[in-house]
Amino acid sequence: MDSLKKLFEPKTIALVGVSKDPNKMSHWLIRNVAEVGFQGSVYPISPSGGEILKYKTYPSLSALPEPVDLVLVSVASKSVKDVIEEASKNKAGTAVILSSGFGEINDEAGKALEKEILRIARETSMRIMGPNCLGIYNAHKNLNGTYFAIKPAFKGNISVVSQSGAYGGVLVNEMNARGIGLGKFASIGNQMDIRHQEVIEYLGDDEETKVIGLFVEGIKDGPQFLSVIKRVSKIKPIVIFKGGRTTVGLRAAASHTGSMAGDFAIAQSAFKQAGALVAHTTEDFFDYLFALALNHHRLPKDDKLAIMTISGGPCVTASDYCEEIGLVVPQLSDTTREKIRKYIPFFAADSNPVDMTVGTPPENLGPCVDVVLADPDISGAISINWGWDVREFAQAFVDAASKHGKPILAFVSENPTVQKIFHENGILNLPAPERASRAYWGLVEYKKIRERKEIEKKFNSMPSKRLDGLITGDTSILDEHLSKEILKDYGIPVCKEVVVNSIAELATKAREIGYPVVLKVLSNNILHKTEKGGVLLNVREESELINGAAELKRRFPDNISFLIQEYVSPGIEIILGAKRDNTFGFGPVIAFGLGGVFTEVLKDVSLRVSPLSWSDALEMIREIKGYPLLRGYRGKPSVDEDMLAEVILRVSELAMLNDRILEMDINPLILNGPDIKAVDALIVLGEAVRTKDPLKKG
Ligand SMILES: Nc1ncnc2c1ncn2[C@@H]1O[C@H](COP(=O)(O)OP(=O)(O)OP(=O)(O)O)[C@@H](O)[C@H]1O
Ligand SMILES: [Mg+2]
Structure with missing residues (x-):
């Protein structure tokens, strides 16, 4: 926390790479420092000597008379490493690297350079903000160490952390136009060292900040980010606007959950779950911030x-x-x-x-x-x-x-x-x-x-033994029956069913289940069985069953098994699924929504990151658009929300305990008043990828 104090409240600043040319951004930096009347010492570094604005220049950081709290670095990327080396010799507290040309251009050399710079900084516990950022601002300490083209006109209690520098500029314009004051502003760029969460913690404890705004593109260490949001949002409001509606997460997925829960939707839901107020547009972002301020x-x-x-x-x-x-x-x-x-x-x-x-x-x-x-x-x-x-x-x-x-x-x-x-x-x-x-x-x-008070509920289950030794390749798909056996182990209600391998056995098994039955083709190679004609519903008698089975044999000539199930009366069809998020490192994300064969058309799902609280599960149920259907419609009884919430929590526990589950769907879970039954399920296994410390990343 002390290091961030030096970042936001420095007593001494060095500026490396300042220009005398008023048209250059590196000149705006020193002009901004000078114009707001910073009270401490300012040391511009300039090999050509003389003065810039009102400040005497020094030939290098090593020529400075004292260690500085903050170094503002605005040199070409190739020279940044040398500057950080000198800054570390100066025992500087923090450095803000405004320069671009690092990891953000997605090239290996840029990323390697970031790693090298971080290694140097760690040797002297110097902290780094950036690179590729707009700088640091604190109205309450007359600090404007930014490239802002226009100065914030008013001092206020809103503090903003923005990954994008340009968004900071947009914010300042809007605040000036609407007469709203800015408190602190940190543009954190590539988050090479200082990440959102650390700045949020600092602002959470900062008396002058009453509202925190975050413009987020990527986050590093998702779980830690969420836990900081969770804590700080109880003290002061955090408004988040997420940029980059990437569809990277929407690769071709075997499950419905996998194909519907994209990265952007996952991030939005996780922020909300942690207690942030999520803005969907720039207007909302500013309006929430200003109203709360x-x-x-x-x-x-x-x-x-x-x-x-x-x-x-x-x-x-x-x-x-x-x-x-x-x-x-x-x-x-x-x-x-x-x-x-x-x-x-x-x-x-x-x-x-x-x-x-x-x-x-x-x-x-x-x-x-x-x-x-x-x-x-x-x-x-x-x-x-x-x-x-x-x-x-x-x-x-x-x-x-x-x-x-x-x-x-x-x-x-x-x-x-x-x-x-x-x-x-x-x-x-x-x-x-x-x-x-x-x-x-x-x-x-x-x-x-x-x-909001969180109510927890746990079932103390164990990892599933059924998964041991099941992985054959990178991913493997479990068939409907095995998937349901696993669900059953975790206390999730499933329909009565039996696997039948020969037509001869069909009639006896169907009688055991009791007519009407459902006859399905069973194979882990056949996804979305309905589309391929692999599901026969409401089979009322033996002759129908035998004819149906013969038809399935014709459609699927490869060696297949049959699944006979009880026919569950039509009700509300729900999808309940899980997907492992590897983009932000959140782990299992749970999806709940209107399901059945129209799931992807309706796209009415709510998402939450595991572990879920009881309150999260209830909220998921209540926030879908189709919720009124669950409350009872056209004479249908309303569903038992408590029981449904419990099933959601059980799915979450299952996904958390078995980290080889990449995706899973129960689609549909049929709800008939208080009756809940999973009639179809799918589990996809694979190797889980864990996010690591950036220094250790391969
Ligand atoms: N046991 C059952 N009782 C009542 N209806 C059922 C039963 N099994 C399936 N259904 C109905 O048939 C539809 C399709 O069945 P199921 O979900 O098994 O097949 P699917 O096409 O493979 O689904 P998905 O697209 O999720 O892979 C379900 O949405 C449900 O309406
Ligand atoms: Mg299905």
Whole structure:
């Protein structure tokens, strides 16, 4: 942590590779350091001598009079190693390598150079940020060690860690335009040494930071990253925006889970599970950050809000949208309605949304807003005003927000006076009614994250003995029956079934199972049996069974076995699967969603990283779009969510205990009210790849 203190709060800075040419980025670096009035010592290194801006230059790092806290390195990549060697002789605390041309261009030489530089730095415990980054910024210590072309105009409590430097520039522009202040900014580039998680920990303990924003491309050591998010998100909000919607993870996969759980979706779900607020667009990213920065001390207690306006149209849009995204705009209580009637004209709407109309005398706006925000059923408000620029309107919301400690966001336009008062008093104004609603949702969501209590449930199973000695090649696919035997060992309910190797035995076995039965071709070479005509459902009698078997023999002339199963009455078909994530090193990722033969079309799945808590499992069930189906529809009974959550946890335990399972699917798991049964399953084995320390990577 001390080393990051030197990074964010250095007392002495050396700059290597600064130019006198004002058009060069390396000149912007020293100009930025100089312009914000950094208080400590600044040592530019320049072999040609003289002064740059107001600073005396030194010929080399070894010529400096003292060890420095921070070295900003802006030389060509080929010279960086020598600079780091000198910095380490100087006993420098940290170095930020802004230069590009390393591992990011995906060439072996660049990666080898990073490794070599890291080795040098480790010898003196110097820490390194970058390479390939935009630098380091701390408004509270007048530090601007970045290539920022435009300076942040305001000092604030939002701190941002961005892998992409350019995204930092976009953020600063937006903050300047919307009058929001930046606290600290770290552009961590290739994360050769300092990774996201370490900076997040630092910012978690930092008094001046109230909200943390992360622009993430890749992460290193996924489990560690998640555990830091989990801890820090209970203290302050972390908003994540993930770049790079790569489809690398979507290689041709044997299982449905394998083909649906791409890297991007896995990362998003894992961040959410750990407690981050996940932004899906740049707008959401900024809006969540800004709303939280201004309202972190007055988060809404629940999802019920008032929409208060003098402009009908936008307020209907806001309230429709609120409902769509899961916020509640409740009817006001009779007492509250009675109270506000005194202040508004007879044609105004006293329900929620409250449309006070421009007919309300300005002096009545204050008392009216106060009454609504005082209502214990209302946790905050969205204020909407198009074109009635009276000071009283603004003051009403400013006063109510601070008096009742409830958040208020606004969509106010064409109102310079109101906008100015809102800005000066920390009421965030958003450029559209939907964006105000969405930002409010962000506040509610963070409140839930903070209060979320994890309930754990474990079954204490052991690794499966059935898998011993099963691997023959790189991957091997287990047939439906063996896959289900393994599920059964872990307490997952499966349908009654029996393997039959000869037509002669069929009739007896089917009678044992009991008609109607299902007859399937059984082979680990035949995936997606339905497409190939390998599944006969609802076989009601012996003659049908024998004819069916003969037909299957014709379709699959190779030596096959049959599987006879009980016919489970039609119900809701669910897919429940697992996939080992090797991209981020998360390990098993569990997928739950609407299943059956249309799984890939519906793509209605939720994902979580193992281990799952009981609460995670319940959330997975409740967040799919098809959830209302599970609650009972058209006279069907609702499913037993607790039992279903338990099956999810058992699958997670199975996947965690057997690290040779690359992918597995139960598709479908048929739900009939409280009845749960797996009728098809598939397990794919292979060698698990583990992520290693970057220094040790081969
Ligand atoms: N025992 C059963 N009882 C009732 N319905 C069943 C049973 N087995 C299969 N089904 C129905 O038949 C469909 C296809 O069966 P199954 O999932 O075994 O074949 P599949 O085509 O190989 O599936 P996948 O595409 O997942 O590989 C299921 O989605 C389900 O609707
Ligand atoms: Mg299936």
